[in-house]
Amino acid sequence: MDACRVNLSYLLDPAHWEIGAAYSIPTLILAHLGYTVLALLIGTVVALPVGLYIGHTGRGSFLAINAGNAGRSLPTLGLLMLLVTLLGLGLLPVLIALTVLVVPPILTSTYAGMRSLDRRVVDAARGMGMRSWQVLTRVELPMALPVLMGGFRSAALQVVATATVAAAVGLSGLGRLLIDGLAVNDYSRVLAGAIVVAVLAVLVDLSLALVQRWIVSPGLKGTD
Amino acid sequence: MITFEDVVKVYPGGSTAVDHLSLELPTGKLTALVGPSGCGKTTSLRMINRMVTPTSGRILIDGEDVAGRDEAALRRGIGYVIQHAGLFPHRTVLDNVATVPVLLGKTRREARAAAQELLERVGLSADFAKRYPAQLSGGQQQRVGVARALAADPPIMLMDEPFSAVDPVVREQLHREFLRLQEDLGKTIALVTHDIDEAIKLGDRVAVFRQGGRLAQVGTPRELLAAPSDDFVAEFVGRDRGLRGLSFDSAAGLPVRPVDGLLLDDAGRPLGWPGDDGPRDTGGTFTKDDSLRVVADLAIRSPVGIAVRVGPDGAADGLVSHHDLADYLAGRRS
Ligand SMILES: Nc1ncnc2c1ncn2[C@@H]1O[C@H](COP(=O)(O)OP(=O)(O)OP(=O)(O)O)[C@@H](O)[C@H]1O
Ligand SMILES: [Mg+2]
Numbered sequence: 082m083d084a085c086r087v088n089l090s091y092l093l094d095p096a097h098w099e100i101g102a103a104y105s106i107p108t109l110i111l112a113h114l115g116y117t118v119l120a121l122l123i124g125t126v127v128a129l130p131v132g133l134y135i136g137h138t139g140r141g142s143f144l145a146i147n148a149g150n151a152g153r154s155l156p157t158l159g160l161l162m163l164l165v166t167l168l169g170l171g172l173l174p175v176l177i178a179l180t181v182l183v184v185p186p187i188l189t190s191t192y193a194g195m196r197s198l199d200r201r202v203v204d205a206a207r208g209m210g211m212r213s214w215q216v217l218t219r220v221e222l223p224m225a226l227p228v229l230m231g232g233f234r235s236a237a238l239q240v241v242a243t244a245t246v247a248a249a250v251g252l253s254g255l256g257r258l259l260i261d262g263l264a265v266n267d268y269s270r271v272l273a274g275a276i277v278v279a280v281l282a283v284l285v286d287l288s289l290a291l292v293q294r295w296i297v298s299p300g301l302k303g304t305d
Numbered sequence: 306m307i308t309f310e311d312v313v314k315v316y317p318g319g320s321t322a323v324d325h326l327s328l329e330l331p332t333g334k335l336t337a338l339v340g341p342s343g344c345g346k347t348t349s350l351r352m353i354n355r356m357v358t359p360t361s362g363r364i365l366i367d368g369e370d371v372a373g374r375d376e377a378a379l380r381r382g383i384g385y386v387i388q389h390a391g392l393f394p395h396r397t398v399l400d401n402v403a404t405v406p407v408l409l410g411k412t413r414r415e416a417r418a419a420a421q422e423l424l425e426r427v428g429l430s431a432d433f434a435k436r437y438p439a440q441l442s443g444g445q446q447q448r449v450g451v452a453r454a455l456a457a458d459p460p461i462m463l464m465d466e467p468f469s470a471v472d473p474v475v476r477e478q479l480h481r482e483f484l485r486l487q488e489d490l491g492k493t494i495a496l497v498t499h500d501i502d503e504a505i506k507l508g509d510r511v512a513v514f515r516q517g518g519r520l521a522q523v524g525t526p527r528e529l530l531a532a533p534s535d536d537f538v539a540e541f542v543g544r545d546r547g548l549r550g551l552s553f554d555s556a557a558g559l560p561v562r563p564v565d566g567l568l569l570d571d572a573g574r575p576l577g578w579p580g581d582d583g584p585r586d587t588g589g590t591f592t593k594d595d596s597l598r599v600v601a602d603l604a605i606r607s608p609v610g611i612a613v614r615v616g617p618d619g620a621a622d623g624l625v626s627h628h629d630l631a632d633y634l635a636g637r638r639s
Contacts, residue, residue: 205391208356209404209453210381223395298395300437 091262092273104257106277112253113281116244119176121237124183132188136195136225137217145192152185157243165250175247182243183236190232194225227301230293234286241282245274255281306332307353307461307493312362314348314518322348323518326362330510332460335487335494337504340514340521340541346497347388348518350463353495354383366461381405384454384462384492389470391450392438398424398449399434405457420456427452428482444475451483455490464496468503480506501542505530505549513538527553551598556591559600559633561614561623573620578609590615597630604630 091097092106099105135145157178164174198221206220248256258274261267307330314323323345330336338346351357352364355376364371371379384405392401402423403416411419421434427448438446447467454462468476468483484507487494498504504511505526512523515537522534530550533539543549568576568584577584588606590613591599603612604627612630614623 199394201387201389201391202393204356205385205387206393208354208380208385208387208391210377210379210408212377215408220393220395224393298437300393300395300397300439 087268087272089269089272091258091267091269092276097273106258106273109253109255109257110277110281112247113241113244113255113278116175116179116247116252116254117237117240117285120179120183120240120244121233123176123180124187124236125233127180128184128187129191132191132229133195133217133222136192137213137221142192142196145188149185149189152181155181157182158246158249161246161250170251172252175250175252178246179240179244183240186232186236186239187229190235191225191229193232194228195221197228198224223298224301226297227293230289230297234289234293237285237289238282241285242278245278306330306365306367307495308365308368309349309352310363310365312349312352312364313360314345314352314357315360321518323352323359326518326520328512328520328523330493330495332367332493333491334509335492335496335507336510336512337508338495338497338512338514339499339501339504339508341516342499344514344516345518346499346514347465349514350465350495350497353461353463354380354385356380377408381408381457382459382461384457384459386450386454386462386464386467388465388497392446392453394438396437397434398429398436398438398441401438401449402452402456404453405459409457416456420452423452423456424449426486427455444471444479447471447479460493462492462494464494466497466499469498469500476503483507505542513541548598548601551601552596554597555593556595556597556600556614557593559597559625560629561625562629564613564621564624567613567621567624569621572618575613575615575621578607578611580608585609587613590621592616597634600625601627601630 097106100107102108132145135141160181161174161178164177168174202224203216203220206216211219244254245256245259247254248260255274255278258270258277262270262274309326309328312323312326313321315321326345326349328336328349338349340346348357352359353366353371355371355374358372392398393404396404399417399420402420403411403413406416406419407413421431424434425431429445429448429452433441433445433449438449441449447470451464451467454464468479471479480503496504496507498507508526510523511526511529513521513529515521521541522529522538527550529538529542530546530553533542533546539546566579567587568579570576575587575590577586579585585608587603588608589603591603592615600612604610604625607613610627612625613621614625616622
């Protein structure tokens with residue numbers, strides 16, 4: 082490999098930042114974020130209710146703990162290839178593979194957040210006359226939010242980094258820069274892809290940190 | 306009135322927490338449930354609002370079995386102050402207090418306005434309203450806990466060691482405020498404590514529990530001090546129950562001797578007892594409204610063994626020596 086051919090030229094070339102162009106960096110970012118948000122959405126819809134149910138009732142906690150471990154050890158790229166052979170090319174196998182990635186951290190953290198609650202406060206809520214779902218939505222969920230958001234943020238980071246696999250099965254996203262760059266030995270393009278993915282991950286985490294500040298009660302942030 | 310009818314609670318695992326309890330908690334009165342740790346006080350309390358289900362027996366509120374009531378509705382009608390306050394950490398003090406009124410269908414704004422007033426009633430100024438529980442001291446948290454239980458103005462209050470997490474000085478203050486509040490409100494209260502002094506001070510009636518969840522004795526504080534039913538109760542109310550029992554006796558009927566030998570000012574107010582280096586302090590005075598315990602204490606502390614009574618104008622109007630007091634008590638006994 083010729084080292085002097087790896088530089089920031091691809092990243093800094095204004096032509097690659099043209100809005101709306103089919104292969105421009107903004108377009109790839111948009112597609113990348115699209116996969117990320119969809120996977121997080123589906124993952125949350127699947128994992129959050131299950132985690133809340135397990136945490137609220139205490140039933141099936143083995144599921145929350147083991148799903149976490151099993152999910153973490155699945156290689157996303159391998160799973161994706163398997164899904165493509167089963168389902169064919171398309172968005173569906175990518176979304177399934179990414180969802181499998183985000184479910185474990187969300188499930189485990191929801192459960193952990195619910196279990197870490199001060200049971201006396203939950204007891205007080207019942208003693209005041211809250212019904213079961215009121216206890217869940219007005220007391221348990223808000224109190225579990227700090228831990229839950231921690232899990233959600235780590236899921237988001239993982240999925241931003243891993244959504245590059247979409248390009249491996251012919252879809253868009255920042256993975257295109259990596260795969261196409263490698264294919265034509267354009268290492269500056271690969272570098273551009275890596276840098277944009279890293280910056281995107283940081284930005285996503287920062288915006289989620291802001292969301293967390295906004296939705297978590299100040300009463301749970303310790304005293305200052 | 307709250308009635309326990311032969312109530313038994315055996316927890317899974319086999320420990321009997323409450324053993325054949327029959328007890329009445331009269332309407333508008335404070336009944337203190339007291340006893341050593343683990344004797345089933347909390348369990349008994351929590352069976353009233355169905356947080357615990359009895360193994361057998363019934364609990365009636367004004368004749369109606371609580372087992373037939375909707376759980377949540379029942380609990381909204383009963384104030385509950387939890388051991389260690391149990392405040393919601395994610396809600397402001399104001400919203401903690403507004404909890405039950407909101408559950409009962411009040412708008413948040415109405416409930417908050419009422420909560421604000423209640424906070425003042427329990428001795429917390431308006432600037433506490435926006436704080437979170439973590440920003441309060443233990444005593445302040447307990448006040449909020451009491452306010453939260455009072456918020457929907459329930460006729461019944463269950464209080465589980467509501468004053469336990471504070472130092473004796475603050476507890477004393479909370480007791481005073483609480484008694485004043487109860488005088489106004491006249492709630493039917495079940496108050497759990499393991500502190501017999503607290504039970505005697507706050508309770509209109511005191512139910513003493515013993516290990517194994519059995520009721521040892523129930524009666525007014527005075528009855529308990531004067532006639533403990535057995536050694537356990539006698540031991541539990543303490544060796545100084547004779548002296549403590551005097552707090553229930555008024556000094557109004559106590560005969561006094563004429564004021565003699567005491568140094569007085571122009572208005573007849575006591576200056577002290579004559580001594581070599583000028584007047585010696587009397588150690589305080591009592592009035593007809595004080596208890597015999599106050600008189601006994603004054604007689605003991607007085608440099609000459611004599612307690613001084615004063616009238617409404619502060620002028621000395623009688624003397625009682627500790628011999629007089631002993632004679633009076635002996636005469637009363639026979
Ligand atoms: N949920 C439970 N499961 C099993 N046993 C319990 C449970 N709650 C209480 N017990 C047992 O029942 C007995 C009575 O407990 P309870 O909490 O009513 O006592 P208490 O008089 O309130 O004690 P304390 O003064 O320490 O609060 C104890 O022996 C306790 O171990
Ligand atoms: Mg208890």
